[in-house]
Amino acid sequence: MKAVAIQTYGGPEGLVVIDLPAPAPGGGQVLITTEAIGVGGVDTVIRSGALAAYGFKEGFVPGSEVAGTVSAVGDGVDVSWIGRRVWAFTGTGGGYVEQAVVSVEEIVPLPGNLSAVDVVALGGPGVVAHFGLRHAHFAPGETVLVRGAAGSIGIMAVQLAARGGAAAVAVTTSSAERGRRLLRLGATHVLERSGEGGEGAPAGYDVIIDVVAGGDMPSFFDRLNPNGRMVAVGAVAGQPPADFGTKIMAAFQKSMSFAAFSAATVSEADRSAVRREQFAAASRGEIATVVHDVLPLDAAVLAHRRMDAGEVFGRIVLTP
Template identity: 65%
Template sequence: MKAVAIQEFGPADGLRVVEVPEPAPGAGQVLIETEAIGVGGVDAVIRRGTLGSYGFKTGHIPGSEVAGTVIGVGEGLDGSLKGRRMWAFTGTGGGYAEKAVASDFLPIPESLSSEDAVAIGTSGAVAHFALAHAHFRKGEAVLVRGAAGSIGVSAVQLAARSAKTVAVTTSSTARGERLKKLGATEVLDRAASGEGKYDVIIDLIAGPNLPDFFDKLNPNGRLVVVGVVGGMPPADFAAKLLQNFQKSLSFMTFSADTVPRAELQRVRLEQFEDAAFHGVVHEILPLDEAAKAHQKMDDGEVFGRIVLKP
């Protein structure tokens, strides 16, 4: 079968089309003929080689999120799953291929396209549980830092359902307008310049400017780092937190890895069935053009998620 593998770590053109044997479903796994493959930020992190020391080797097939039709089942699974359209999480790789195996899968309602399923599947659940982790409550003011990415566009939609205000950081006016359509009430530059104060900050960026955001919290405010798109913060970042001592602030990190799988599946299914919750697909490209998709991510062009189609 055709797949796309990392043949050289580093720039996007290290991703190349390869012929590999079709995977066989192990116990508890389905074999899916892929219709849509989500291109995630973590795929690019792996490709750049940043995680090289974690054991990824050349020939690694990236991609953790696919949707398509079940064409085979492993031991312990009911054969009647064959023919059903499923969303699936394939782990840290295996998704950029015509066929993929997974043990973590969920049926896709007829009303939802496979492209939208991979735009919502991971990012919607991460956004939901990040807001819950931040103890976000109705009527609070929320800032989503890095709102134009796939998790950000989900966090904006979810927060907008009950927040007093939803501020977003973005680098472009055009993206700001699109974020307003998703529910943002205030569009800020990447530094969130201005006097606004927030009860909750969902932070996808971290990076050198992280400490400045502690000043933007209201008393009892909570800042949750969900991603480190901007890199690591300065080693003494907590000093700024302590300088705000009188405000009883909380700093947290959040990883969906800490959420029980059944909970993730429950929320995913709810979101798949929720007609008012939208996946944001930036562009659909053929699987062969995975390198182009990664280049677009590296160039900061993507709003929401790029989807590959075999």
Template identity: 60%
Template sequence: MRAVAVQTFGAPDGMAMVDVPAPEPGPGQVTIAVEAIGVGGVDAMIRRGTLSGYGFGSGHILGSEVAGTVTAVGVDVEPSWIGERVWAFTGTGGGYAEQAVAAVDHLERIPAGLTNETAVALGSSGAVAHFALQHAHFAPGESVLIRGAAGSIGLLAVQLARTASAIAVTTSSPDRGRRLRELGATHVLDRSGTGDGPATYDVILDVIAGPDLPSFLPKLSPNGRLVVLGAVAGPLPAGLTDQLMQSFQKSLSLATFSLDTIPVPARALVRRDQFAAAARGELDAVVHDVLGLDEAAKAHEQMDAGQVFGRIVLKP
């Protein structure tokens, strides 16, 4: 089968189309004929070689979420899965391919009225946004600032935080600001955090991290919580502890969040509810563009250039 693998870590042109054996389902797994692939920020971090602690080698196939039809099951999996249209989490790779395997516990049936493309734009990002707000102890009526709101996680966080007294977003253009207001944002700031929003916020969700993160700590209200969901601009800089101590009387909190800490059944329940809401038109998972699998490098170039609003989807 065809798949896209990282031959050289770094720039997007280090990815290449390769021919590899089709995967066979092991115990507790299914094989999926892939029809849509979500392109996420973690894919870009793996491709760049900046995601530490995993030791990916040359030939690694990117992609953590796919949608398609189950074609085979492992010996201990119910045969009734065969023929089902599903969303699946494939782990740290294996999704940029014509076929993929996934654990049966990481499948979700896609309801009628929801496209495969929407499923992979929503499946992981919606759950991250939901549980990140929960991790931040967000309560209705509080104010929220979302840094990196034009990505798939940020877009869904805007919609899920609609009970906030104010939802501010950072973005790079007036057009993006307009589109974010349509989804529920009440204030639009530039990427430095300057704009028409409140002076401080109860919660800040940050998908960006990188060297500019410290400039957002003063934007927290007393008892404010900043939760880092991603690091597309690089790791957290040194000196954050000192800055928190300088604001000791404000009782600020800085935390990281990974969906890996949420039990799989809890993720599945939220994902099922969000899929149903999207099918009813109550939740908008924005698909930026649909490209062919052989255009994976183009998708990554657009992400690196900050040109994506929502999520790019690949189709084999």
């Protein structure tokens, strides 16, 4: 089967199309013939080599979510799954493939009116946004800032905060056009990337959901209200400065807090339950799925170039 692997770490040109043996499902697994593959920010970070110390080696196949049809099942799996269209979590990698083997515990059936492209724009980002807001102890009536709101996680965080009764949902983004699109999705104020601007925007925020991290992250602690909580759900701009915590300690009397969040700390059952709810909400038109572009699998280099250039609003989807 055709797959895309990281031949060399660095820029997008390090991605290459390769042939791999067709996989077979083992016990407790299913084989999915993929129809759509989500391209996430973590894929570009892995490809850059920034996470090589965590065991990601050259030759690694990126991609954490796919959608398609179950074509075979392993021992212990109900054969009624065969022929069903599903979303699937492939782990931290292995998704840029024509056929994917995944645990049966990590698949969710698709509502009939949602396409495979729609669900890979929602499945991974929706869970991160949902549990990221929960990790921040977000409550109705609070003010929320989503930093880096134009990506798939940010877009979901905006929609979920608005649906959850936020008093205000401010966003940082790179252009007026993106700001207008985010306002249509539930944002109330559009700020510059620095957090400045935004006529009528709150002076401070109870919750900040940060997809970006990077060198500028500590400056956003100044925008937290007393008892405010910032949760980093991504690091597309890289790691923050090593001493970023000194900002919190310098404002000790404000009782601010910072946390990182990974969906890996949530049980498979809880993740699947939220995905089912979100897929149902999307099928009813209550949540929007935002797809920037659909490209063939062998155009993964182009997809990563667009991600690196910051051109993407929503999610790029690859199709075999």
